[in-house]
Amino acid sequence: MATKTETIVTVESDLSGKAEASTMTFAIEDATYEIDLTEVEQADFKELFAKYISAGRQHTPRAVPKMTPAEREEIRAWLLAKDIEVSHFGRLPKRALKAWNEAHPERQYTP
Template identity: 45%
Template sequence: MAIRSIVESDLSGKPDAATATFGLGDTWYEVDLTPEERKKLEEALEPYLKVGRKARQAAPTKKRVVPKTTIEERDVIRAWAKKNGYELAERGRIPRKIMKAYDEAHGIDRSK
């Protein structure tokens, strides 16, 4: 048995549409358009595309995920780490591998 997917236009509801992706500012959009609707969109954008230039893609910024902990909890984690043979500084960020080991040893799930 074959399964067939039909994509309908977001504008007209007509079948045989395809997804078009475009951006404005820092926002990207997707819209399902028939070939005729896509052509109209391209015609509307044509004056801007002629004088525009392709933007350089910015380097992705890494989001630093810092677990929410209190000063007291960090002190407890540092004490636990030292007691269990881990080396770490008295101050500063607690290494991820130590946080992970502490969380696993204590059944803590910080993904929530």
């Protein structure tokens, strides 16, 4: 005879302890927070901040090429060897990454 084990997870509000909550994410300055709230608590939260939300704009994080420091140095050395002007440290310019990507289709980096 087969047996079945079932696990039930109940998310409770971080404010009231009531069940049937869900996680809400919000950010203030450079800190991002998560809080578990019921539907009513989430509506209260949104109402509290409604005038700020309507006056604000959504933030889209700037895309940063995902590469290791070693990869960045390899690209920088290749660019300098090709007489493509780049600084010896810091972020690689879009035009430089474009040149790399055109010469290395198998190893693309998004500028």
